Amino acid sequence: MVLVTLADVARRAGVSPTTVSYVINGKRSISEATRERVAKAIAELGYHPHLGAKALASRRSNVIAVTVPLQGDKHVPLIAEIVMEVAVTARRHGRNVLLLTGTEVVDDLRGVTMGGAADAVILMDVELEDPRVEQVRGTQVPSVLMGLPADPSGLVCLDLDCVGNGAACADHLADLGHHEVVLIGESEIVYQRHKSFADRTLDGFMRRAAERGMNAHFRPCEGTFESTAGTLARILGERPGTTGFVVLHQAAIPHVLSLLPQLGRVVPEDASVVAVCPDRTAVQTSPQVTNVAVPAAQLGSRAAELAVAQLEGETVEGVTLIGPTLTVRGSSAPMRAPRA
Amino acid sequence: MVLVTLADVARRAGVSPTTVSYVINGKRSISEATRERVAKAIAELGYHPHLGAKALASRRSNVIAVTVPLQGDKHVPLIAEIVMEVAVTARRHGRNVLLLTGTEVVDDLRGVTMGGAADAVILMDVELEDPRVEQVRGTQVPSVLMGLPADPSGLVCLDLDCVGNGAACADHLADLGHHEVVLIGESEIVYQRHKSFADRTLDGFMRRAAERGMNAHFRPCEGTFESTAGTLARILGERPGTTGFVVLHQAAIPHVLSLLPQLGRVVPEDASVVAVCPDRTAVQTSPQVTNVAVPAAQLGSRAAELAVAQLEGETVEGVTLIGPTLTVRGSSAPMRAPRA
DNA sequence: GTGAAAGCGCTAACAA
């Protein structure tokens, strides 16, 4: 099982290495006869090009690096799923994917791009102030940011249309006739840190709710059963007339759905619940929850495509937002007639 | 931003390239003075080694490839999470991770290992008959299989102790005093395909249940709300005395928990439910469900460690099974006294 | 349509 080289193939086919190289990457015309002999030799020898050598000589690695900062409070499963989809799409376009996970991502990133190990980069979970952003802005490496940094100018970004998502939730509840609504958000620290995701969703919701003439409020939530119970108790204590609930924190969704009935609000008769979560999650609750999708697959493949496009020299636009898709399921319904 | 090479560093530090190389990978002793000058030059120039060149010259890529076959019915989120953990651990050991996802994984695998792009391989989600297995057995590439192939001889495998998991569920229910128990499994096709995971769990459960003198049954389940309802109706129709439920299908867990009360079985007073799922999932249901853990993090990091160990020349044993960890939560409780 | 030859940036004998 010793390494078969291009030279071996050339010898066997009775041609020069140059020719073999060109047969493989089709960068110049080759007579049908030679092509066949080379192909035969390749098959017989079981030749596979050495990617490192190729990268060295051609000065491009054909690799897209994906950096995933993993410091604490991330929603790992979602990110992981997006990454998988990035990989699928990238491979479909003939690129390999290098997965950089960890805490010192900036160093890794530098090493990998400077070291010619990757010729494009996808940054997962970019926050408002993200050290990786300066890194990619500095070097001229093609990159795609998932998330919105404070200053996205000159960068290719991809994100959920969070504002739109929040607005869609508000619209849905307004359409159903709700007046007193609340958004149950992420943990308090998420807001203190101003992660753009949470902030923007909240913003879109509050604005649209106001526009639609609803009374809207907000409460952060830790996501555990206890904290969700506490949050709900508080909400219903202060505003018992609340009938519309938007749930951002993934973990809180099942709890809200099971707690509301215990608090005398049958879903969806007495209260409507809308969640922001992947469709897969939405159908696993009972009742299934009306949701604005967080489309992991779409995010992942789009990111990969944006990266590939840059590698192929296309000019891609700045910020791409993936718009809201609300699916009505069993947790939301028109308000009961006020007094019937 | 032009590429800084080892030669540049050498020139600047006034030493030979060899010396720089050795300073970097510490494979021979260097005087403190030289080391410092080289370090200084590296810092000043912002040097980063070219990984492709390194791989070419040293004949090792320092990369671990992870192959994930994605054909249809996989539980993507779980696999994705394991992969992330593999990456974290591999990086911690100084290895990069190449993510091979797709459908023609065997070809990819061949190309990447033969092409010297990776010097070890982790195969995710290995089934009884898996084409990748022959591939790695043929070449002598260090590999770790997640899952058990029909013939694991000579291979390094890592898997959940499914038999043990099934047995642990049976034991727990037996300890609580249940007599009529059922395992709600994966989709029927999963069993037809004899995916070892499902088969072995079922096996462990049935055996242990028999040993503990319980009456045990089994029903496959599609995981949707409807199919779960159907499955439960059937179970309780045929054996209304069933009080112990083991749920394998992740998606069915919330449905079982919410359907049982509707069928007159309050959980955990009238019926105990045990699930096989990640702890994170277990705490998101209500009530939280007693579960045998599917430890994604542990699986991932262990796999990476096994790969690294082989790369460092250690001899690692054949099959590693990760034993059952059952956590009692709110969905299981001792049987009520028969007639109190 | 095909070859010869000069590297790409790094490592690792071998020498000193």
Next chain:
DNA sequence: TTGTTAGCGCTTTCAC
């Protein structure tokens, strides 16, 4: 403790 030298397997001018 340090330097010289010869490649690793491939791409790519330039010449035929």
